[in-house]
Amino acid sequence: MRRILPILFHTPVALSFLLFVFVSVLWIRSYHLSDQFSWRSSSGSKAVNSAQGFLTLHLTQAGWPLQPADSLGFQYQRDLSSRPVNYLTCLSADATDIDTNWEKAGFAWYSKRATRGAYSAIGVAPFWSLATFTALLPLAWATRQIRSRLRNSIGLCPTCNYDLRASPTRCPECGAETNTATPSPVSGRGRG
Numbered sequence: 001m002r003r004i005l006p007i008l009f010h011t012p013v014a015l016s017f018l019l020f021v022f023v024s025v026l027w028i029r030s031y032h033l034s035d036q037f038s039w040r041s042s043s044g045s046k047a048v049n050s051a052q053g054f055l056t057l058h059l060t061q062a063g064w065p066l067q068p069a070d071s072l073g074f075q076y077q078r079d080l081s082s083r084p085v086n087y088l089t090c091l092s093a094d095a096t097d098i099d100t101n102w103e104k105a106g107f108a109w110y111s112k113r114a115t116r117g118a119y120s121a122i123g124v125a126p127f128w129s130l131a132t133f134t135a136l137l138p139l140a141w142a143t144r145q146i147r148s149r150l151r152n153s154i155g156l157c158p159t160c161n162y163d164l165r166a167s168p169t170r171c172p173e174c175g176a177e178t179n180t181a182t183p184s185p186v187s188g189r190g191r192g
């Protein structure tokens with residue numbers, strides 16, 4: 001295990017797994033606490049926050065040249081949790097604003113582009129979709145490992161399923177090297 005861990009943590013599988021754990025923790029917490037990660041600059045802000053089973057993304061592009069320096073940069077904030085809302089409808093509206101309101105199966109995208117150039121957008125995605133997405137790679141990897149070990153344990157080539165009882169170290173069919181240096185005890189080959 002100690003030898004595997006450092007290798008694992010350099011692979012996309014491990015990164016995906018870590019992301020899955022992170023997403024799951026935020027998901028569970030989101031029902032009572034909202035975690036918010038934000039980045040503010042003089043040209044706008046980007047923020048991601050958890051909201052009762054959903055992850056929401058908030059984008060604002062607007063000129064804020066008079067922002068105090070200590071309000072810029074990365075910030076983390078924790079708050080009481082509430083459902084995601086489209087607060088863009090509360091912003092001052094102009095007849096020439098371009099609004100987008102898209103909603104489907106818990107996913108949503110709302111945006112407002114004002115004629116004077118300011119742009120705001122809110123994206124909503126249910127946590128189950130993010131947890132499923134980040135679990136795909138680790139699950140595929142784990143399934144592959146289990147199948148490979150199963151094939152190995154019953155004396156089949158992990159790559160092509162060829163019966164390796166007669167040549168346990170290398171597959172005569174596809175040439176794959178196997179790590180079954182000792183013959184399996186069930187084979188009973190070469191005795192009597």
Ligand SMILES: [Zn+2]
Binds near residue numbers: 172174
């Ligand atoms: Zn093979």
